Amino acid sequence: MSLSSYTDISKSRDYPPVQPLLTTYPKTLMGDRKRSFKAEWYKIHPWLEYSRILDKSVFESGFNNWKKATYKEGGFRIHARSECHKQAMVAWKDYETAVKNNRTLLNVLNKEHDKQIKDNREYMKTIAEVLLLTATQNIAQRGHDESAESDNRGNFIAILETIAKHDKTLKKRLHSIHNAKYTSKAIQNEVLSCLADMVRTKIIEVFSIMADETQDIKKKKQISLVLRYYYSGAIHESFLHFESADQVNAAGLTEKIIHMLESHGLEYRDNLVGQSYDGASVMSGKHAGVQARIKDVAKHAFYIHCSAHCLHLVLVDTVKERSGSHVHKKWLAVQREMFEGAPRELQRLSDTRWACRYISLRNTLDRLPSIKRVLQEVVEEHNGDRSVEAQGLLAQLDLKFIVHLVTLCKIFGEARLLSDILQFSGHCVLSTTGGRRVDASKGGFCSYFFYPVIDQMLSQLSRRFSNQNCNIMNGIQALNPKSDAFLKEDVLFSLGRMYSSTIEDLGHEIHQFRRILDRKIQCIYSVSSTVELASFMEPYSEVFFELFKLCEISVAIPISTASCERSFSTLKLVKTHLRSTMADERVSNLGVLSIESKRANELNLDEFVDLFARNHKNRRIQLL
Structure with a gap:
């Protein structure tokens, strides 16, 4: 059997000689004494191997004549002087040197490779930072002509060039690599898409949607979709997407909204707990509107009419029903037109935000003596139609008019405060339901001018805010620590049935949680709102799975679509006359980064590079 067949010796030149260190080695009788292998021979002959199986030193056919092992003319020394041993040693040392050099070269290459990846990642982070800057500041990125010969290559290239003046590495990258600069419009879109996706990506267990539509600068219908949800101890309203609407009927709008939810991986069938739109029939239709169609596929998505819009309609109807109030509207409009162009103009009447008319009423009331003097001067000018209009306005300016003005100013002042509350994204629906009920006794309002307006407003409030959704509000009120109905089982059971809670588990959880909360309150731990309750329970x-789920739902229920309307302002800043040909996806991504600028500026750019590297195909620079 050849030596190579034994398993306890070196198998190739990649392995060092096998040199087992034993306490004792097997002894063999040689002459008059027993002799054995000695471990000290390893130091004299580093190439020496020993096989325990054979009890031999491994060279040639094996050697175990331990008596002659150290002879000058025999044993290990005679083998070490042989030609075959010298050739084998030269080959072995050459191989070791080659391996060592190759490993050194590999280490150098690896270090160079790591440095190149690090430089590439820093370059991509710089590109992302510039695009984030332009997006959050609503600055155009691209120029009409971005070629090297162009005098104006756009803000994105210009900012990169400015940074490159102070960064030699960036300057070298921009001016030496002609096929991997990663500044093209396609790369910009990919980077913006990754950044927007990172802003959108949050763990949302239950959420509501708010949607509204507007026209962009090219008269194209755009749907704005906003999510409302509870996350990390606070209520969030986050802009999700702009989507162009080719069809503005209920079926087309429903398809667009569902497509937006699905494209962002949101589980709406079970997790969507509310939807809020304006009162347009195409959105709020009970049987064939958008809300009804979405309710068919998301059984918990109860519709909430935008409360701010309801308040607007209350004010509109109040003014229309009361003739004196209607006269005030016309009087304010005419006198505003008369003073138009003057160094100090009066506040314009808003046709869509009636709660803001308080400013017009307040300004008119504060400046009434001055307005009267100016009108008298205009009458004395005898300047044709202008003087006639001024005389007509003065004729209406009597005591009855002034009392009406004071009355409307007080009412619209309260309405404006309520409107601001309804439009604030941080409020939950409970903060707006506690004061909804009004004492039936209105003796304090029984005056000749005040009573009719108040009576009309109460009637409109009762009609527009008394609907089936008040049942949801009453259930949610049981999660308000300041409510008399706090943690009442029958009320919470009713709410739980609407959202498919396990009622038996919910009953046990209410009982146990009430005891825990009582102990915490005794330890000077106060809970004063539903958001604080959800944060305490998290x-x-x-x-408390079922109870916590109802808390999440209660703060996710939408109040108004004001966040959608706020996104329209951003749309006007993003898609301007000079940027009117921008693609819809880019508009949406820029809108997300602009509206959610705080989150965008907190993004981890290393995570962005990882995401971009995974998404980007056929990349010419290595990032991982």
Whole structure:
């Protein structure tokens, strides 16, 4: 059997000689004494191997004549002087040197490779930072002509060039690599898409949607979709997407909204707990509107008419029904037109935000003596139609008019405060329901001018805010620590049935949670709102699963679509006359980064590079 067949010796030149260190080696009788292999021979002959199986030193056919092992003319020394041994040693040392050099070269190459990846990642982060800057500041990125010969290559290239003046590495990259600069419009779109996706990506267990539509600069219908949800101890309203609407009927709008939810991986069938739109029939239709169609596929998506819009309609109807109020509207409009162009103009009447008319009423009331003097001067000018209009306005300026003005100013002042509350994204629906009920006794309002307006407003409030959704509000009120109905089982059971809670588990959780909360309150721990209640319960969400889910739902229920309307302002800044040909996806991504600028500026750019590297195909620079 050849030596190579034994398993306890070196198998190739990649392995060092096998040199086992034993306490004792097997002894063999040689002459008059027993002799054995000695471990000290390893130091004299580093190439020496020993096989325990054979009890031999491994060279040639094997050697175990331990008596002659150290002879000058025999044993290990005679083998070490042989030609075959010298050739084998030269080959072995050459191989070791080659391997060592190759490993050194590999280490150098690896270090160079790591440095190149690091430089590439820093370059991509710089590109992302510039695009983030332009997006959050609503600055155009691209120029009409971005070629090297162009005098104006756009803000994105210009900012990169400015940074490159102070960054030699960036300057070298921009001016030396002609096929991997990563500044093209396609790369910009990919980078913006990754950044927007990172802003959108949050763990949302239950959420509501708010949608509204507007026209962009090219008269194209755009749907704005906003999500409302509870996350990390606070209420969030986050802009999700702009989507162009080719069809503005209920079926087309429903398809667009569902497509937006699906494209962002949101589980709407079970997790969508509310939807809020304006009162247009195409959105709010009970049987064939958008809300009804979405309710068919998302059984918990109860419709909430935008409360701010309801308040607007209350004010509109109040003014229309009361003739004196209607006269005030016309009087304010005419006198505003008369003073138009003057160094100090009066506040314009808003046709869409009636709660803001308080400013017009307040300004008119504060400046009434001055307005009267000016009108008298205009009458004395005898300047044709202008003087006639001024005389007509003066004729209406009597005591009855002034009392009406004071009355409307007080009412619209309260309405404006309520309107601001309804439009604030941080409020939950409970903060707006506690004061909804009004005492039936209106003796304090019984005056000749005040009573009719108040009576009309109460009638409109009752008609527009008394609907089936008040049942949801009453259930949610039981999660308000300041409510008399706090943690009442029958009320919470009713709410739980609407959202498919397990009623038996919910009953046990209410009983146990009430005891825990009482102990915490005794330890000077106060809970004063539903958001604070949800934050307190969040660490125990697995224990109180059903109750915590109802808390999340209660703060996710939408109040108004004001966040959608705020996104329209951003749309006007993003898609301007000079940027009117921008593609819809880019508009949406820029809108997300602009509206959610705080989150965008907190993004981890290393995570962005990882995401971009995974998404980007056929890349010419290595990032991972």
